[in-house]
Amino acid sequence: MKSHPGGEEQTRRLIELAALPAGAAVLDMGAGAGETVELLRSLGFAARGIDLAPRSPAVEQGDLLRAPFPDGSFDAVISQCAFFVSGDQSGALREAYRLLKSGGKLLLxxxxxxxxxxxxxxxxxxxxFSEDxxxxxxxxYLEALWRGDAPCCDIPKGRSSYRLLIGRKEKQDGYL
Ligand SMILES: C[S@@+](CC[C@H](N)C(=O)[O-])C[C@H]1O[C@@H](n2cnc3c(N)ncnc32)[C@H](O)[C@@H]1O
Incomplete structure (x- = not known):
């Protein structure tokens, strides 16, 4: 089962749009079964992934809200359908910011x-970049509900949107 809308096609689109440098260090936050980590590695990136409940040896156990890495450890962070599942999307965004080098990219x-x-x-x-x-x-989501395995049962009622987004950690003076 695909664990995010668009499956591998969406992942490839994010990676292409981000135009990461060869060999970039990338962390997948909420990496699940590790498909994205494996794909990134096959493309030559130094990828790692963390998840509360890893579903593959390619993924390490870790909380994306308190990731076990020092500040500025990664050139890029990718996260698909996981920040909102964590229940603290703003906290997850702040943690991604902390983990990135100055000028690093967020692929969300x-x-x-x-x-x-x-x-x-x-x-x-x-x-x-932002795409709806x-x-x-x-x-x-309707298909997942129908199958009985929706990604998150705590989705508030009302309007939601799904966004593909590339962000950059703002550069600091004199760096990059
Ligand atoms: C819908 S799945 C998406 C998995 C993967 N990103 C993908 O697209 O295939 C959401 C994932 O977020 C993980 N997750 C939720 N809260 C988390 C947290 N606080 N820290 C780490 N992982 C978390 C879940 O365990 C689950 O694997």
Whole structure:
């Protein structure tokens, strides 16, 4: 089963849009079964993944809200359909910011219950790209409900949107 709308096609799109340098160190936050970690490695990136409940040896056990890495450890962070599942999307964005080097990229696909720009910018990111995938998310979520394995049972009632987003940790003076 695909654990996020769009499956591998969506992952490849995020990676392509982010135009990461060869060999970049990338962390997948909420990596699940590790498909994205494996894909990134096959493309030559130094990828690691953490998840509360890893479903593959390619993924390490760890809480994305308190990731076990020092500040500025990664060139990029990717997260698909996991920040909102953590129950603290703003906290997850702040943790991604902490983990990135200055100028590092955030590759995010996630559900939002309010407009995404304020929390993403509020965490310190410049938004380089944003694409609305809400129509596909609705289809995906209805199918998951139908199968009885929706990704999260605590989805608030009301409008939600699904966004693909590339952000950049704002550069600090004299660096990069
Ligand atoms: C819908 S799945 C997406 C998995 C993967 N990103 C993918 O797209 O295939 C959400 C994942 O987030 C993980 N997760 C939720 N809260 C987390 C937390 N606080 N720290 C780490 N992982 C978390 C879950 O265990 C689950 O594997």
């Amino acid at each position: 696909s996630d559900v939002f219950f309010t407009p995404p720009e304020p929390p993403v910018r509020g965490a310190g990111f410049e938004i380089l 995938w809400t129509a596909l998310w609705k289809e995906y």
